[in-house]
Amino acid sequence: MSATPDAAGRGDSPHLIDRHGRRARDLRVSLTDRCNLRCTYCMPADGLDWQPAGELLTDDELVRVITVAVQRLGIEEIRFTGGEPLLRKGLAGILARVGALRPRPELSLTTNGIGFARRADEFVAAGLDRINISLDSLDADTFERITRRRRLPDVLAALEAAATAGLTPVKINVVLLRGVNDHEAPDLLRFALDHGYQLRFIEQMPLDAGHIWSRERMVTADEIQQRLSARFDLTPDPGARLGEPAELFRVDGGPATVGIIASVTRPFCxxxxxxxxxxDGQIRTCLFSRAETDLRAILRGGGPADRIDEDIARLWRATTWGKLPGHGIDDPSFLQPDRPMSAIGG
Structure with missing residues (x-):
């Protein structure tokens, strides 16, 4: 579904602002919809019909859009996601080119970690600043049950390599599934504390390809806290959020913390x-949006370079101005996005 931006009353700010007083500083860039895992909460065992290569932005187009975002729209952080971003062959080159922009944005990566260990130094040399690695279980059989792949050692190696390469604090993302890995919450926190990693639990969101998500099956933030509190003393860290999605809790008095991202039950819209x-070059103002705005058509439409860049900036500003106040998951009329998480970007 294509968005029709209306920027009436917006004013002349160069930044990405909306009518609710928010400003976008963080750009999430999906590099591919492909993935080498088949996590049950994301996609079916046989995978999905991947987007044709010709529909994806080229490396040059991608860097051009990011340049507009940084230099004309005030974006300060770029997080590369997927699918699995490590499957993008030109990733190191993209990192280096974006890292050379002035002002320089912070560069981060969300990945499942498979294949990262052998390339950690390459990515750091290219300019990577931070990393989030997904790890839903410390048990090889449970990991395989969730991801449909027996690749736990690769993920553990990625965490170690990231820390060795200086990408600290290394963050771990965990999705708990009822009756599958929810009992592991304290063990995962213990593992993170022992290795100096920062753990973030994320409520399962309605972004699966099969549209089978249900609130009843989701492990809530309250339940996560209860499971962790059975072994650890958690105290809120109220000054630490500052716009971040994770609610932070000091563990056993600190300084270590654990985060819970309650996108469903405690939205932070x-x-x-x-x-x-x-x-494929579409702007999305919200992870759960059912509307998109096409930048690829502008990029490939021809014309003077500066005019194309300004057209991209103007359309992006107008789209952001029309951003809704929240994702509306609790509204009876809420409909899950047509695209699954793997095609949107985490």
Whole structure:
């Protein structure tokens, strides 16, 4: 579904602002919809019909859009996602080119970690600043049950390599599934504390390809806290959020913390500072949006370079101005996005 931006009353700010007083500083860039895992909460065992290569932005187009975002729209952080971003062959080159922009944005990566260990130094040399690695279980059989692949050692190696390469603090993303890995919450926190990693639990969101998500099957933030509190003393860290999606809790008095991202039960839409670019060049103002705005057509439409860049900036500003106040998951009329998480970008 294509968005029809209306920027009436917006004013002349160069930044990505909306009518609810929020400003987007964080750009999530999906590099591919492909993935080498088949996580049950994301996609079917046989995978999906991947987007044709010709529909994806080229490396040059991608860097051009990011340049507009940084230099004309005030974006300060770029997080590369997928699908699995490590499957993008030109990733190191993209990192280096974006890292050379002035002002320089912070560069981060969300990945499942498979294949990262052998390339950690390459990515750091290219300019990578931070990393989030997904790890839903420490048990090889449970990991395989969730991901449909027996690749736990690769993920553990990625975490170690990231820390060795200086990408600290290394963050771990965990999705708990009822009756599958929810009992592992304290063990995962213990593992993170022992290795100096920062753990973030994420409520399962309605972004699966099969549209089988249900609130009843989701492990809530309250339940996660209860499971962790059975072994650890958790105290809120109220000054630490500052617009971040994770609610932080000091563990056993600190300084170590654990985060819970309660996108469903404790939405943080009022502090959202994100905008999104899909691998095929569509702007999304919200992870759960059913509307998109096409930048690829502008990129490939021809014309003077500066005019194209300004057209991209103007359309992006107008789209952001029309951003809704929240994702509306609790509204009876809520409909899950047509695209699954793998095609949107985490």
């Amino acid at each position: 009022g502090d959202c500072d994100r905008t999104r670019l899909t691998a």
